Amino acid sequence: MLDEVHEECGVFGISYNQSAAFNSILALHALQHRGQESFGVVTSNNDKLHSYHFQGQVSSVFDDIDEIKKSLPGDCAIGHVRYSTSGSKFGVQPMFGKSGKFGDFAMAHNGNLINISPIREQLIKQECVFQSDIDTEVVVHLTASGEKDSFLESFIYALKQIQGAYSFVAINQEVVIGVRDPSGIRPLVLGKLNGSYVLTSETCALDIINAEFVREIEPGELVTISSDSKLASMFPFPQQKSSFCIFEYVYFSRPDSIMENRSIYDIRKEIGRILSEESPPKNNVDMVVPIPDSGIPAAIGYAKHSGLPMELGIIRNHYVGRTFIQPTAEVRKVRIKLKFNANKHTLKGKNIILIDDSIVRGSTLGNIIVMLKDAEVKEIHLKISSPPIKHSCFYGIDTPECKDLIAANKSVEEIKEIIGVNSLAFLSIDGLYRAVKEEKRNNAAPQYCDACFTGDYPIGK
Structure with a gap:
């Protein structure tokens, strides 16, 4: 494909790893095909979040990697690569939020939310201030303004308000979270690096940091990685039919990645x-x-x-x-x-x-x-x-x-x-x-999202 259509995002998260920032940058480089215009990393050192955002490709900062690592202390991290035509620094993810109940947090996602406009309008009426038109920021405000007492509960509350395709990674001082939409349209996989868990859009990002592939995050599944590096899984949303994007196999995923236990290269x-x-x-x-x-x-x-x-x-x-x-x-x-x-x-x-x-x-x-x-x-x-x-x-x-x-x-x-x-x-x-x-193809109930070819949209538009 001759640069006429672009995957908009790739995500990464790692828990309780002494090289969290460095591994995040390496992994985002492996995901560069999913977003070439900007990238960002947020780390947590238990009491504070630290961030680095850059307009450009990951390889552009390799000469400054030692200084970047110093600016990103902590053993937990999330990261994001993005394709964008806006050029606005405010669109670079991960995005920050702050709650009076549970403090600072950050999140990033791959996908698109289809019911954002009315939610955004309601949040503006509640005097929420937006710095971008990125749908991630709507979820940030929903999470920060919710009535729940914990970050996890508030994040789940926010996700229950939205519709669309997404794979989110999120972080605060206590937990790293990964979640995939109930239809499983966008990819998200789980890996392990020694005692650390890793979340990412594709397995090629596991390979570059020598992490082991564990499994795919299931449609509608939310996983948390707590301070003792313990993994917990839940399914907080109503179950829907799986509709993974078939175009990931055609073009978007890197050929050396594995999806649904099959080689992208072999499928092509x-x-x-x-x-x-x-x-x-x-x-x-x-x-x-x-x-x-x-x-x-x-x-x-x-x-x-x-x-x-x-x-x-x-x-x-x-x-x-x-x-x-x-x-x-x-x-x-x-x-x-x-x-x-x-x-x-x-x-x-x-x-x-x-x-x-x-x-x-x-x-x-x-x-x-x-x-x-x-x-x-x-x-x-x-x-x-x-x-x-x-x-x-x-x-x-x-x-x-x-x-x-x-x-x-x-x-x-x-x-x-x-x-x-x-x-x-x-x-x-x-x-x-x-x-x-x-x-x-099962025309009555397609096994994948193939809407770009057929016009059969699994969750509306």
């Missing part, structure tokens, strides 16, 4: 294999070419099943940051040339299968096609390793409005002509389910 290769079954190559095709990096695993699966070689016909420059040039229409071509280059010697005169994971607006992909044609590629047969994206996400993914989604407004044939390829095929929704779940 299987997606490619099924795509080759559903849309086999023509006899004159010379090679399979992925759009890096997200198209590579599916291209491996497609090439292996079809008996074609896979070649790196497009080379990606990994040193171009997202903030170097803003994603405006006027500079799309410059962005493409900065980020990608055609491997002309490999591509010249060839008929290729081009693999990408999805099409959102289509404009950026169109510029890739122009680049390939300039490299004298003879034929381009585009295969997309997901169904057409026809609907916006309201559960924590930054997608365009439906009017800007090309598949919501154009047929496959029309998209083919607009992008400028010789043929175009998408993976079917049943093909995606076969790769992920090893069964077809």
Whole structure:
């Protein structure tokens, strides 16, 4: 995917670990793909919370890591990476709150809350002062202004007022909390590092700090880690049908992560294999070419099943940051040339299968096609390793409005002509389910949230 849609957040938490701040920063670096615009860490040393927030990528602060660790004393921590277009320092999480009953606390979340507007208006009437439009801040105010006596009780009270997709981490001087929404739309996993428990969005963040994967936090589950490093679990919300985001498998999660006890990398290769079954190559095709990096695993699966070689016909420059040039229409071509280059010697005169994971607006992909044609590629047969994206996400993914989604407004044939390829095929929704779940989609009760493909929103919008 060519930077047209973004996961908005990744979260991390660690309890009673002498290197809590350092491990948090390492883990957030591993989660950088989930949010590249800002990050933050809050630590607790039992009597006080300490914070560090930064506008930019985690790697930007590695030279200052010793000073940052000194500013973050304590053996418990939570952290957050965020994608944002606002540029406001007040949107950087974790966010702080203060209660007259239980003192300071902080929290961060991955997801999106769908009933925030009326709650926010009511809180403003109660003279709560907001510094951002981030939905996390609404939960902060709900927690701080509640009538419960403890942080945990107040946090649960706040969560019972909201609807949407979320995985929260929270902290005060006494406890670290992790919680997943009752539908389990966004991921959250539990790990262990020696005697410390770890909470994070993906298992790749466990790997970087040498933590052991324990299990996934269940939909609707809330876990607490107390001062004696004791883990407790509860289910304080009414049970709902599980609706994990299927697009995590297609694009958002890192390929070296594990979800639902399955390798993301293996699933993406299987997606490619099924795509080759559903849309086999023509006899004159010379090679399979992925759009890096997200198209590579599916291209491996497609090439292996079809008996074609896979070649790196497009080379990606990994040193171009997202903030170097803003994603405006006027500079799309410059962005493409900065980020990608055609491997002309490999591509010249060839008929290729081009693999990408999805099409959102289509404009950026169109510029890739122009680049390939300039490299004298003879034929381009585009295969997309997901169904057409026809609907916006309201559960924590930054997608365009439906009017800007090309598949919501154009047929496959029309998209083919607009992008400028010789043929175009998408993976079917049943093909995606076969790769992920090893069964077809249950149309009466879908096993996953696939609203971006089908418009079937499990918890409203």
